[in-house]
């Protein structure tokens with residue numbers, strides 16, 4: 316078993332399974348975030364549900380582990396690829412056969428990681444361990460998560476800088492997913508010549524939904540709200 320995990324295909328398989336798990340998580344996260352567009356009560360109810368639902372609570376450490384494994388193996392694979400790559404020869408030929416995103420998965424991933432750390436400090440940590448003001452929605456007392464999120468985006472120049480960084484972070488994630496989606500299916504063996512084209516299209520639609528869906532939120536607070 317440990318031989319398999321340490322083999323090239325074993326590592327690649329770990330990347331694809333952890334990546335597909337993260338792909339599913341992003342859809343749940345986006346759905347919860349889009350409640351922001353429904354106003355204060357809608358989002359506070361959604362955040363309260365996420366905060367009190369036992370399944371979500373169980374999934375949180377699993378999610379952290381998924382990120383940890385994905386990032387760790389991403390770095391290991393990248394370092395191994397660099398060590399075994401014949402530098403000049405590869406540089407010339409790679410460009411013809413691959414996309415920019417596929418050649419820069421590690422940089423896109425590390426950029427997303429930097430964004431993720433900021434995001435955890437600003438939102439997750441404060442929501443989980445901070446002292447937030449409370450509001451009553453439908454007679455139930457809960458934390459005013461909406462005030463925290465809207466406050467970060469609508470905070471003068473700092474809010475604009477934060478919003479732009481947020482959008483750039485999700486463009487990087489969209490580019491990561493543009494290559495990642497079909498590649499993961501290829502790795503687990505669920506792809507062939509016919510499906511490769513379809514998976515590329517489905518992957519691009521998914522990547523656009525994620526990048527645009529998350530970016531709508533700062534745009535909404537900056538311009539519409």
Ligand code: HEM
Pocket residue numbers: 327328330331332333334335337338341385386387389390392393420421423424425427428488491494495496498499500502503
């Ligand atoms: C929510 C965020 C993320 C999602 C949904 C995601 C998803 C994926 C998926 C599905 C793959 C394809 C695996 C395969 O080809 O079999 C992949 C590849 C990759 N990811 Fe991520 N990823 C995310 C964040 C990150 C982060 C933070 C890093 C940081 C290092 C990273 C680094 C990589 C690398 C280096 C590869 C290419 C590995 C290879 O050469 O095969 N990813 N990602």
